[in-house]
Amino acid sequence: MARETRATKRNRKHSRVRRKVFGTAERPRLCIYKSLNHIYAQVIDDSKGETLASASTLSPEIREDVGGKKDMAAARIVGQLVAEKANAKGIKRVVFDRGGFPYHGRVAAFADAARENGLEF
Incomplete structure (x- = not known):
């Protein structure tokens, strides 16, 4: 039997989390994904299936602010945005x-x- 990859293990954990976490119009879901180089975030209303807000290290508003920064600083900037x-x-x-x-x-x-910038969770 083949060994599980790191990504497969993460996907299993994510599906366990998603069984319990559901975003509504009153309290949408703040979803995060990180790759080796970038971090992405979306605020999602799962009842309608639409994204209400999103940000990433590739967003044009913060692209130049993130450039050259370390991973933790970039994550803070994306969280703020x-x-x-x-x-x-x-x-x-x-x-x-x-x-x-x-x-x-x-x-x-x-x-x-x-x-710190006003979201409660």
Whole structure:
């Protein structure tokens, strides 16, 4: 039997999380994904299936701010941007979907920055 890859293990963890975490109009889901080079975040209303706000290290608003920064600093900048975009749409409370990643490092830095900028979760 073949060994599980790191990505397969993360996907299994993510599916376990997704069984419990569901975004509604009153409390949408803040979903995060991180690759080796970038971090992506979306605020999603699962009942309608639409993305309400999104941000990433590739977003044009912060692209030059993120350039040359280390991973933790970039995660904080993305967390701040997604919180500002959500607040602009009147979203204060969200449920956090860590995407199967451990709550540590870049994920924790992102979450802390989002909390500091007005999101509750």
